[in-house]
Amino acid sequence: xxxxxxxxxxxxxxxxxxxxxxxxxxxxxxxxxxxxxxxxxxxxxxxxxxxxxxxxxxxxxxxxxxxxxxxxxxxxxxxxxxxxxxxxxxxxxxxxxxxxxxxxxxxxxxxxxxxxxxxxxxxxxxxxxxxxxxxxxxxxxxxxxxxxxxxxxxxxxxxxxxxxxxxxxxxxxxxxxxxxxxxxxxxxxxxxxxxxxxxxxxxxxxxxxxxxxxxxxxxxxxxxxxxxxxxxxxxxxxxxxxxxxxxxxxxxxxxxxxxxxxxxxxxxxxxxxxxxxxxxxxxxxxxxxxxxxxxxxxxxxxxxxxxxxxxxxxxxxxxxxxxxxxxxxxxxxxxxxxxxxxxxxxxxxxxxxxxxxxxxxxxxxxxxxxxxxxxxxxxxxxxxxxxxxxxxxxxxxxxxxxxxxxxxxxxxxxxxxxxxxxxxxxxxxxxxxxxxxxxxxxxxxxxxxxxxxxxxxxxxxxxxxxxxxxxxx
Amino acid sequence: xxxxxxxxxxxxxxxxxxxxxxxxxxxxxxxxxxxxxxxxxxxxxxxxxxxxxxxxxxxxxxxxxxxxxxxxxxxxxxxxxxxxxxxxxxxxxxxxxxxxxxxxxxxxxxxxxxxxxxxxxxxxxxxxxxxxxxxxxxxxxxxxxxxxxxxxxxxxxxxxxxxxxxxxxxxxxxxxxxxxxxxxxxxxxxxxxxxxxxxxxxxxxxxxxxxxxxxxxxxxxxxxxxxxxxxxxxxxxxxxxxxxxxxxxxxxxxxxxxxxxxxxxxxxxxxxxxxxxxxxxxx
Numbered sequence: 001x002x003x004x005x006x007x008x009x010x011x012x013x014x015x016x017x018x019x020x021x022x023x024x025x026x027x028x029x030x031x032x033x034x035x036x037x038x039x040x041x042x043x044x045x046x047x048x049x050x051x052x053x054x055x056x057x058x059x060x061x062x063x064x065x066x067x068x069x070x071x072x073x074x075x076x077x078x079x080x081x082x083x084x085x086x087x088x089x090x091x092x093x094x095x096x097x098x099x100x101x102x103x104x105x106x107x108x109x110x111x112x113x114x115x116x117x118x119x120x121x122x123x124x125x126x127x128x129x130x131x132x133x134x135x136x137x138x139x140x141x142x143x144x145x146x147x148x149x150x151x152x153x154x155x156x157x158x159x160x161x162x163x164x165x166x167x168x169x170x171x172x173x174x175x176x177x178x179x180x181x182x183x184x185x186x187x188x189x190x191x192x193x194x195x196x197x198x199x200x201x202x203x204x205x206x207x208x209x210x211x212x213x214x215x216x217x218x219x220x221x222x223x224x225x226x227x228x229x230x231x232x233x234x235x236x237x238x239x240x241x242x243x244x245x246x247x248x249x250x251x252x253x254x255x256x257x258x259x260x261x262x263x264x265x266x267x268x269x270x271x272x273x274x275x276x277x278x279x280x281x282x283x284x285x286x287x288x289x290x291x292x293x294x295x296x297x298x299x300x301x302x303x304x305x306x307x308x309x310x311x312x313x314x315x316x317x318x319x320x321x322x323x324x325x326x327x328x329x330x331x332x333x334x335x336x337x338x339x340x341x342x343x344x345x346x347x348x349x350x351x352x353x354x355x356x357x358x359x360x361x362x363x364x365x366x367x368x369x370x371x372x373x374x375x376x377x378x379x380x381x382x383x384x385x386x387x388x389x390x391x392x393x394x395x396x397x398x399x400x401x402x403x404x405x406x407x408x409x410x411x412x413x414x415x416x417x418x419x420x421x422x423x424x425x426x427x428x429x430x431x432x433x434x435x436x437x438x439x440x441x442x443x444x445x446x447x448x449x450x451x452x453x454x455x456x457x458x459x460x461x462x463x464x465x466x467x468x469x470x471x472x473x
Numbered sequence: 474x475x476x477x478x479x480x481x482x483x484x485x486x487x488x489x490x491x492x493x494x495x496x497x498x499x500x501x502x503x504x505x506x507x508x509x510x511x512x513x514x515x516x517x518x519x520x521x522x523x524x525x526x527x528x529x530x531x532x533x534x535x536x537x538x539x540x541x542x543x544x545x546x547x548x549x550x551x552x553x554x555x556x557x558x559x560x561x562x563x564x565x566x567x568x569x570x571x572x573x574x575x576x577x578x579x580x581x582x583x584x585x586x587x588x589x590x591x592x593x594x595x596x597x598x599x600x601x602x603x604x605x606x607x608x609x610x611x612x613x614x615x616x617x618x619x620x621x622x623x624x625x626x627x628x629x630x631x632x633x634x635x636x637x638x639x640x641x642x643x644x645x646x647x648x649x650x651x652x653x654x655x656x657x658x659x660x661x662x663x664x665x666x667x668x669x670x671x672x673x674x675x676x677x678x679x680x681x682x683x684x685x686x687x688x689x690x691x692x693x694x695x696x697x698x699x700x701x702x703x704x705x706x707x708x709x710x711x712x713x714x715x716x717x718x719x720x721x722x723x724x725x726x727x728x729x730x731x732x733x734x735x736x737x738x739x740x741x742x743x744x745x746x747x748x749x750x751x752x753x754x755x756x
């Protein structure tokens with residue numbers, strides 16, 4: 001009986017990937033995606049658990065089991081329609097969700113290292129639909145009410161899609177020249193190919209979302225005026241402002257925020273300089289401070305820009321690193337060195353103002369802090385020097401204070417995160433918020449869930465206000 | 474979104490003026506603010522100060538020096554051509570009120586940036602002395618416009634081809650001295666090359682005259698996201714795009730600002746060479 005159970009489910013169908021030697025020379029996707037045979041084989045491994053733990057642990061409770069069942073019988077179209085009911089951007093979440101901490105992590109097969117590869121199944125189905133031109137079928141019954149969506153990242157996208165399905169006139173405002181928010185400027189193309197983001201944005205266009213680029217709410221229109229013009233507003237402005245360490249030497253040439261580094265590389269395509277105009281400069285060695293997804297992204301971009309030695313400088317250890325397992329694994333395979341238990345004390349420059357060295361402290365781990373991870377403690381007198389041509393600070397980010405300064409009527413907490421109630425409404429009636437603007441540094445899937453929840457709340461508030469009074473009271 | 478060039482004028486060998494359609498910028502622009510433009514799908518984002526605005530025609534006027542890859546290409550565009558992206562107004566507006574006697578010191582292309590301030594300050598009832606300078610007479614821009622807007626316009630050129638032979642800061646010093654018996658200069662605004670702004674701040678420091686400098690640091694998004702434009706103001710890190718671009722000149726670490734502006738110099742030169750190469754190939 002016991003033996004049989006171990007055999008059950010078998011081994012995970014291995015994902016073909018670009019070899020590390022090859023991929024560090026390009027910005028193309030690292031995983032090559034399952035073939036039709038592979039995806040069916042992987043789906044057939046599913047144990048079809050009664051309690052469906054994978055769905056319970058999905059932040060948006062996507063119907064994963066139903067999707068898997070359809071994939072197993074090669075009904076990819078049906079599988080696509082099933083995921084689309086809950087998730088407007090499966091091609092994206094399939095690639096960037098921290099599956100090991102969600103659906104895959106609770107798969108009974110995960111414990112022996114062979115959990116169902118749910119993310120890759122999801123991405124396969126979404127890619128299949130995109131390449132086939134298969135789209136969700138729905139009719140829009142147009143309504144008069146206008147809703148403004150501020151920000152075009154995952155929260156804004158999911159909110160806008162649902163609002164359009166309800167029939168509202170949706171205008172989406174984006175400050176940059178390209179829509180997509182963090183999907184566009186933050187996540188590199190080798191993790192999330194640009195054409196996938198562009199496709200999802202073109203879909204918004206197709207269903208009638210009016211996207212206004214180069215438009216900063218607060219600068220181009222007062223927030224109070226916007227409130228007068230629209231029946232409801234969703235704020236999905238993300239957490240786009242970088243945090244700095246505030247240590248000496250931070251303004252030396254060669255020190256970047258991860259945001260600047262990634263915006264130059266991803267949004268502005270500095271890797272294709274001089275074909276693309278935006279430059280980036282890196283030394284022979286680069287140190288990325290932090291060990292989240294953004295840090296891994298910056299480190300792996302640096303490698304692809306031709307930097308010889310890339311270090312991740314982290315004050316805790318690999319075990320505590322907040323990045324997705326896959327990102328850490330890919331980074332290490334590619335030759336990035338993770339230096340644990342160290343923290344910069346100051347940056348030292350040459351006489352021309354270029355970064356030359358970093359002085360660091362050794363750290364040790366103490367008791368658990370508020371995040372549940374052991375607190376890193378500085379070991380006094382342990383200072384040492386590392387030669388470093390470039391530093392990228394990936395310390396996390398906070399909501400953009402330019403927007404918040406221009407909308408002082410919104411209540412925020414001490415980190416600048418917008419306060420909302422259970423329906424994601426701010427203290428201003430009709431104004432909703434979600435995603436990183438509310439949560440700080442969270443995930444695409446949580447932002448997506450917020451966008452959908454806010455759309456539902458908005459619909460409830462403005463959709464049938466007259467009817468509801470008559471019907472329910 | 475395309476922004477059609479409705480007027481183009483060559484101001485000097487290096488300086489150009491374009492007036493572009495930009496309704497959403499024109500509607501809200503206030504002196505001291507800037508825009509970020511991008512001219513092609515492969516283009517970079519560069520900040521440019523708005524020199525003038527026509528709310529009726531929904532246009533803004535940009536004046537730039539063709540020294541980098543993008544400004545060079547921009548200078549080849551003509552009336553009817555589009556500028557691909559233009560976001561703004563960005564940055565904080567200048568403080569405009571009646572200060573009394575104000576000196577506005579503009580150098581090079583900075584003259585274009587200071588021009589709307591001269592207009593606004595004069596309109597607010599100030600006696601404005603505009604002090605403008607360039608390397609030589611042929612590079613001096615907006616002399617006529619400045620004379621029409623300011624109470625008094627003084628000129629300096631490095632080679633003496635027009636006005637004072639020397640720096641605008643020397644003229645500023647004389648102006649401050651000359652006004653000492655008539656109430657004194659109560660505010661100085663300086664926009665131009667960093668060494669000029671630094672020198673102007675040093676001229677006014679002993680007199681304790683409030684002095685404002687507008688920083689033209691490197692920017693990418695211009696909305697507080699990248700941190701490229703960070704500068705130390707009284708030892709505290711600020712972002713020129715959202716905290717500025719104007720700061721108390723006596724508190725700015727100009728050496729640091731100047732150093733950071735050189736970060737991409739080698740690449741900028743390569744970009745210009747690449748541009749010249751592809752332009753030659755096209756011809």
